[in-house]
Amino acid sequence: MNFDVLTIDFVRDLILRKETTAQALTKAFYQKIESDDPKIHSYLTLSKERAFAKAAEIDGLADRGEELPRMAGVPVAIKDVFMTKGIQTTAGSRILENFVAPYDATAVERLEAAGAIVLGKLNCDEFAMGSSNENSGYGPVHNPRDLSRVPGGSSGGSAAAVAANMAVATLGSDTGGSIRQPAAFCGVVGLMPTYGRVSRYGLIAFASSLDHVGPLTKTVKDAAIVLQVIAGRDLKDSTSGDVPVQDYVGEIGKPVKGLRVGVPDEYFPAELDPEVRAAVEKTIDDLRTAGCEIKRISLPHTKYAIPTYYLVATAEASSNLARFDGVRYGFRAKGASSLAEMYRKTRDGGFGAEVKRRIMLGTYALSAGYYDAYYLQAQKVRTLLARDFQKAFEDVDVIVTPTTPTAAFKLGEKVDDPVSMYLADIFTVTADLVGIPGVSVPCGNTKEGLPIGVQILGRHFDEATVLKVGHVIEHEAAGQP
Amino acid sequence: MKVSEKDVLYVADLANLELTDQERQRMVKDLNSILDHIDMLGQLDTKDVSPMAEVVTLAKGTGAIEGEVAKFEYAMRADEVQPSLSHESAMMNAPDTDGTYFKVPKVIDKGGEVSE
Numbered sequence: 001m002n003f004d005v006l007t008i009d010f011v012r013d014l015i016l017r018k019e020t021t022a023q024a025l026t027k028a029f030y031q032k033i034e035s036d037d038p039k040i041h042s043y044l045t046l047s048k049e050r051a052f053a054k055a056a057e058i059d060g061l062a063d064r065g066e067e068l069p070r071m072a073g074v075p076v077a078i079k080d081v082f083m084t085k086g087i088q089t090t091a092g093s094r095i096l097e098n099f100v101a102p103y104d105a106t107a108v109e110r111l112e113a114a115g116a117i118v119l120g121k122l123n124c125d126e127f128a129m130g131s132s133n134e135n136s137g138y139g140p141v142h143n144p145r146d147l148s149r150v151p152g153g154s155s156g157g158s159a160a161a162v163a164a165n166m167a168v169a170t171l172g173s174d175t176g177g178s179i180r181q182p183a184a185f186c187g188v189v190g191l192m193p194t195y196g197r198v199s200r201y202g203l204i205a206f207a208s209s210l211d212h213v214g215p216l217t218k219t220v221k222d223a224a225i226v227l228q229v230i231a232g233r234d235l236k237d238s239t240s241g242d243v244p245v246q247d248y249v250g251e252i253g254k255p256v257k258g259l260r261v262g263v264p265d266e267y268f269p270a271e272l273d274p275e276v277r278a279a280v281e282k283t284i285d286d287l288r289t290a291g292c293e294i295k296r297i298s299l300p301h302t303k304y305a306i307p308t309y310y311l312v313a314t315a316e317a318s319s320n321l322a323r324f325d326g327v328r329y330g331f332r333a334k335g336a337s338s339l340a341e342m343y344r345k346t347r348d349g350g351f352g353a354e355v356k357r358r359i360m361l362g363t364y365a366l367s368a369g370y371y372d373a374y375y376l377q378a379q380k381v382r383t384l385l386a387r388d389f390q391k392a393f394e395d396v397d398v399i400v401t402p403t404t405p406t407a408a409f410k411l412g413e414k415v416d417d418p419v420s421m422y423l424a425d426i427f428t429v430t431a432d433l434v435g436i437p438g439v440s441v442p443c444g445n446t447k448e449g450l451p452i453g454v455q456i457l458g459r460h461f462d463e464a465t466v467l468k469v470g471h472v473i474e475h476e477a478a479g480q481p
Numbered sequence: 482m483k484v485s486e487k488d489v490l491y492v493a494d495l496a497n498l499e500l501t502d503q504e505r506q507r508m509v510k511d512l513n514s515i516l517d518h519i520d521m522l523g524q525l526d527t528k529d530v531s532p533m534a535e536v537v538t539l540a541k542g543t544g545a546i547e548g549e550v551a552k553f554e555y556a557m558r559a560d561e562v563q564p565s566l567s568h569e570s571a572m573m574n575a576p577d578t579d580g581t582y583f584k585v586p587k588v589i590d591k592g593g594e595v596s597e
Binding site: 052098099101102103134194195196203209222241246264301303304305306310311318325326327328330332336337338339341343344347348351353356357359360361363364368373374376377378379380381382383384386402418419422433434435460 | 488489492493495496497498499500501504507508511512514515516518519520521522523525528530531532533534535536537570571573574575576577578580583585586587588
């Protein structure tokens, strides 16, 4: 089977035309996972029983000639930070090693309601904290394009599984770049929707004012289809916005002539990798050729985004992760003689080094005497960052930047230097802090053959324009050698 | 050095972490290097800037959405009981339970009498 051509519509058409069945396709994907994943390690758990039951249901619809739902028979997989009823859900952490989710996340429920087949759960950095997937409690993921390199993080398994054709689409979560950065490193499309566009019910919380749910796919159109399925208000998530869902798929392929594209000086610093710069500049030329008006803009507070992010995200994480105490679920350390000792031993034994580092930084930033200097100052700078974008979007419709400052780095290269690891997210964190949507689309390769991603940012709740521009870039990039 | 080993001990205590000697030393080094980077936020004058409370209200007036939306009025909905997890589901991942309640090690030691 040629897995490369399998997009959402292609799969649905195959089943519709009876050229294959959902069950046969599911079986083929599991065979591919069993043969190829040992060297990539993108999956943590396979949910075969659930997958084949859903596939049989889709085949039943096809046999009876009933209408097939939008994602009928499409093999998908889910980052292990989403609750999946009856299936082990670890968040990449040893503290949840034997945790079986008692309910489904809304995004997962909506995917299945649209006919998707959930193949399994995907490896990620522990509690989505990391930029390389090396912080997983279950071992790292390897980049399918070069096994000696990281797939990015924290949705490393989600990007690698799509890149290696072990799922047609996957769900990821993005708190500082965790969908877009791995998408860029693995050469796939990664969409972070607006804050509040997709329900986070059933997403294990990292930083609640920054966590976003979104798809990783092979094509921009597939990202639009998945968003169409999962977007919209959910009464189980009070932060999901009561905002009409746009026709994302309908906008794909429409002309971009006259659209104003902002190019921020701050995202093209002197030290930017020359190959990344060249690929992104070529993309901007392509947009100009397609009739877009290119405007140089400034987002003057850009350099403050990483420090702002690491205060806000860690402060919220230190609070969210207080729930892992060995009482109601997950790992509990043995041999403690008091409740306090049990808490400590459980958290010491269950959390990995990066999670402890972030809990410590967040607790410090919130502690008496430091709150004003750190947390409060960060939330004020966040307002300044938001104003940069509000001002920019008065003059432009989208903003185009590199997704990452370099292509995928080597496994082990940054593990001993947290600040250098954090800087891998320098072009992605700001959108999380401001809540605007962004997509990373492949736009070329380095001489070594590593993928390069371009990021398109848009106004709040305007994913349709972001995706429309992404689609144009994708087609220009495909026309290149 | 902003953060000393004593600070690390104090913060670890607040966070319910113990940390080994080795972890503590590494944490002193890492927190100092991260805080050195974070220091640049102090350069900005923010005395007339209000802290970010919620990002989506920024969407208003941008032209991307029409009318008055994204206000999350339903977050103020009536407090009515909805179906929720069964007792059995809520307990199924418990490390220790008597079938009805979660069991934990003793909280208060009453003069040597051990009660769980």
